[in-house]
Amino acid sequence: MSKTKHYYNPTTCSYERVESTWVDWGRYAGSIFGIAVLLVGLSVWMLDVYAIATPEERSLRAENRVLARQLERSNEDVDRLSRQITMLAERDRTLYRRLLQIDPPFKDVQQARGDGSDPHSRPHRENESVSSLLQRTARKLDELKRQVRLRKASYRELMKAMEHRSRRLGQLPAIRPANGPIVSGYGMRDHPVLKRPKKHEGVDFSLRKGTPVMATGNGTVERATYSANYGRFVSIRHPESGHRTLYAHLSEAAQKIRPGANVARGDTIGYSGNTGRTTGPHLHYEVQTLDGKKLNPLQFFVPDMTPDAYLALEDRVQGYRAQFAETDLSTTEVVDVEQSSRD
Numbered sequence: 001m002s003k004t005k006h007y008y009n010p011t012t013c014s015y016e017r018v019e020s021t022w023v024d025w026g027r028y029a030g031s032i033f034g035i036a037v038l039l040v041g042l043s044v045w046m047l048d049v050y051a052i053a054t055p056e057e058r059s060l061r062a063e064n065r066v067l068a069r070q071l072e073r074s075n076e077d078v079d080r081l082s083r084q085i086t087m088l089a090e091r092d093r094t095l096y097r098r099l100l101q102i103d104p105p106f107k108d109v110q111q112a113r114g115d116g117s118d119p120h121s122r123p124h125r126e127n128e129s130v131s132s133l134l135q136r137t138a139r140k141l142d143e144l145k146r147q148v149r150l151r152k153a154s155y156r157e158l159m160k161a162m163e164h165r166s167r168r169l170g171q172l173p174a175i176r177p178a179n180g181p182i183v184s185g186y187g188m189r190d191h192p193v194l195k196r197p198k199k200h201e202g203v204d205f206s207l208r209k210g211t212p213v214m215a216t217g218n219g220t221v222e223r224a225t226y227s228a229n230y231g232r233f234v235s236i237r238h239p240e241s242g243h244r245t246l247y248a249h250l251s252e253a254a255q256k257i258r259p260g261a262n263v264a265r266g267d268t269i270g271y272s273g274n275t276g277r278t279t280g281p282h283l284h285y286e287v288q289t290l291d292g293k294k295l296n297p298l299q300f301f302v303p304d305m306t307p308d309a310y311l312a313l314e315d316r317v318q319g320y321r322a323q324f325a326e327t328d329l330s331t332t333e334v335v336d337v338e339q340s341s342r343d
Helices: 022-051 055-100 106-113 128-171 307-325
Strands: 006-009 014-017 182-184 187-190 197-200 203-206 212-214 219-227 231-238 243-253 268-272 282-289
Touching: 055 128, 219 243, 231 268
Parallel strands: none
Antiparallel strands: 006 014, 182 203, 187 197, 203 282, 212 268, 219 231, 231 243, 243 268, 243 282
């Protein structure tokens, strides 16, 4: 049965059938048509958005997919670089700083950690997966930048320490000043001229007159003059290593050797002779601290020797000393000389 509508008529006290008019049919048809138009419009919009795309849109979507893959690869590269920087930091801590014996830059470490804020926390509604990848990559890049700044600051400090260490090693009196046997060592001995025990504050090399004498380290000529005890001598200041070297009884100084002149290790600074308080040509060589404390030169130009080799050298020096002690001082070329205070 078709559905019909009735209404209650209080006059007749009965239900009467509602008769449809053309207006009612028009309203009903209009609502049906409106709903149909709405559904068709919604379907067309969905097709346009999800099914139908323009060439530009298809190109942009393909480009976005490529960029997403590249971003993922970049994220992996950032992870690899971060691991390498961590390895460099460990090498910095365990190798370089242990060798140079300096502390890490704590201030830079605190700066490298950041303040804990995240400037990339704003989400991107367009694509949540790409947005999350972008945020992770941006945070990793920021951390990588901080680590790079830390490593740069650390290595700048290490380079300064290495340069200072290199200058210090370059100025350290580390070689023999001349090629010749050592005939008198450092320490107490019977002075051949004064005939009494006196400390010998250097070492003597047996050399023929005119033998080149070399600077044992980089430095600046402090004095190049003459005194009654040392004769003609040259003293060189080595401020980075904290030492001063002295070369005495020279026949003459080399050209351009004057106070203030810079010399390098191995440069000829003079020639052995027989000037001052001596009866034979030889070189007297001293190593001092900058405040004048005398040191044993053997401890400087034989640092690479083993203890046994060092003791053997000491025995040879004692043998030379005994040999020349038995020789007539008037006929020998090398004698021990008094080492009193410099003029």
